Amino acid sequence: MKLKLFIVALFCSVLSWGQIAAWDFTGEGSTTNTTSTADVYNASLDASNLLTRGAGAAYSGAGNSFRTVGFQNNGIATTNTDYFQFTLSASAGNTLSLTTLDARFAGTATFAASPGVSSQFAYSLDGTNFTLIASSQITIGTPATLTQINLSSISALQNVSDAITITIRYYASGQTTTGGWGFNSPTSGQYGLAIGGLFLLQLQIQLQQILQFQVVLFVLMRQLVLLFLCLLQVQVHLLGILIQLNYQMLLEVLLLL
Numbered sequence: 001m002k003l004k005l006f007i008v009a010l011f012c013s014v015l016s017w018g019q020i021a022a023w024d025f026t027g028e029g030s031t032t033n034t035t036s037t038a039d040v041y042n043a044s045l046d047a048s049n050l051l052t053r054g055a056g057a058a059y060s061g062a063g064n065s066f067r068t069v070g071f072q073n074n075g076i077a078t079t080n081t082d083y084f085q086f087t088l089s090a091s092a093g094n095t096l097s098l099t100t101l102d103a104r105f106a107g108t109a110t111f112a113a114s115p116g117v118s119s120q121f122a123y124s125l126d127g128t129n130f131t132l133i134a135s136s137q138i139t140i141g142t143p144a145t146l147t148q149i150n151l152s153s154i155s156a157l158q159n160v161s162d163a164i165t166i167t168i169r170y171y172a173s174g175q176t177t178t179g180g181w182g183f184n185s186p187t188s189g190q191y192g193l194a195i196g197g198l199f200l201l202q203l204q205i206q207l208q209q210i211l212q213f214q215v216v217l218f219v220l221m222r223q224l225v226l227l228f229l230c231l232l233q234v235q236v237h238l239l240g241i242l243i244q245l246n247y248q249m250l251l252e253v254l255l256l257l
Helices: 002-014 202-256
Strands: 015-023 050-053 065-068 084-088 094-107 117-124 137-139 166-173 181-184 193-201
Touching (some): 065 094, 094 117, 094 166
Antiparallel strands (some): 015 193, 094 181, 094 193
């Protein structure tokens, strides 16, 4: 019982989860903001807390926003240079798992006109090779809010070691080649971009592996015990047959006498 309580206490002490990084763009965008500093950035993260721009996504002015006129109407591809980007990395001794991604946008009416704006994120574990996340979401009109993106189903973004930096990029394609579009906070306290995740200490990972090994070992031992009992039953049965045969032989000998 004490061991179980110790394990529970250890688990609770090394596990943390929730919103790990978020940007409130209130007050930004009216003057040049080539980068934006996260308003929430978990202490267990040690990468840059800046939201940055690709070469093709230069600053475009708009209140409470992180916007560009660089997004085109030529579709989404990871080779495009019109993107917004941020990085996440667990601090020493931790592993990082990403769970959710939320985003709000605003832009020019012409860029967001029907059939709408396609938005899609991508991730990379080396900063060079990017993989698009799920399918693009299409929104019509401005402002717009994406349906929350589930990252927990992406195995590459689970239990990422402290030696790896995760890079996330946002791509968009709308209805004009020069229309403004970007992250937006409608009111103070509403995050235009937010990422959920959790951290596990390496010790917790090792403990989980030990417990999993013990479970496997227990199952194997149980199977061996069952096998031993089956063999014992066979031996008892054979012994019974042998005794019966010897008894019959003894009777036959006595009858001959």
